[in-house]
Amino acid sequence: MGGLVPGLSTIAGPIDQLFMVVLILTGIAFFLVEGILIYFLVRYRYREGRKAKFVHGNRRVEILWTVIPGLMLFGLAVFQYDTWTKAKIDFPSEAVSEVIAVSANQFEWKATYAGEDGKLGTEDDIQAPINVLHFPVGRPIIVELQSTDVLHSFFIPVLRVKQDAVPGRPSRVWFQAIAEGEYELACAELCGLGHYRMRGFVTLESQEKFEAWLEEVAARR
Ligand SMILES: [Cu+2]
Structure with a gap:
């Protein structure tokens, strides 16, 4: 449709x-x-x-x-x-998914990717630049959302994904992209005076390009 x-x-x-x-x-x-x-x-x-x-x-x-x-x-x-x-409700298993931590605060998005070990919350985690998110196409993505201050909402219109980020209460959302391209992530919860600039840049890309990007970000540390 x-x-x-x-x-x-x-x-x-x-x-x-x-x-x-x-x-x-x-x-x-x-x-x-x-x-x-x-x-x-x-x-x-x-x-x-x-x-x-x-x-x-x-x-x-x-x-x-x-x-x-x-x-x-x-x-x-x-x-x-x-x-x-x-x-x-039915989340794909973490074994087949890319699990990414996204933290919202006034007024930006911060994404953290697992490093070599494939696990979040370890030494080799990779912190993406502010408001930049990359997702591989064709496999499930699980986003672990949290907010460090007020209510925000993680909204990627092209993926039909919208999930509140609630301070003190981590939430998760999953999706699987089917095409490559560059799109917008918006905050869909009026979260303060800077709400309008709480905008992220989403790149949907092949697994190879995604891995190359991750390596490049990791190398910059
Ligand atoms: Cu917000």
């Missing part, structure tokens, strides 16, 4: 589909409710000599307009379950 922003992760298709279904449902509800509202405004407008009627309520209508939206929301909850599970 085409959108304004290309979808370049394995989860993008299902997420866009969900978005479309929700948009159509809420769109129908919007025009229906606003249409009825306008109709009533006109139909029952002030007229000379017409007296207002006191209506206490209508149980049947009230039950109806509670149950129908309730059923629609329940339907959506069931409909989105698989996609949600895939995107947010």
Whole structure:
């Protein structure tokens, strides 16, 4: 399904589909409710000599307009379950993934990559330049997110990835990119006066190019 922003992760298709279904449902509800509202405004407008009627309520209508939206929301909850599970609950194993630590603070992103030993939190960790992130294409990436001050949100539109970074509470998000290119990482949580410049530069590239970049960054230390 085409959108304004290309979808370049394995989860993008299902997420866009969900978005479309929700948009159509809420769109129908919007025009229906606003249409009825306008109709009533006109139909029952002030007229000379017409007296207002006191209506206490209508149980049947009230039950109806509670149950129908309730059923629609329940339907959506069931409909989105698989996609949600895939995107947010079923993480790939760390053995086959690239695990990257990303720390957010006012107002920058810092990414840390595992060094030679393939493990984070060790001597040979590689600290990327501020606001620079590289991800290999075609294999799962697990981002371990944390914030050192306030709420931020890790948002990469082309990957359909958005995850809050909460101070004191590490969170994780995973994705798998399917195409190369340079894209934007944005903070999607108003986090202070410098929020607008909390922008990262994401490079999606082949495993070889990714490794070459890592080596280059490591050599600069
Ligand atoms: Cu922020």
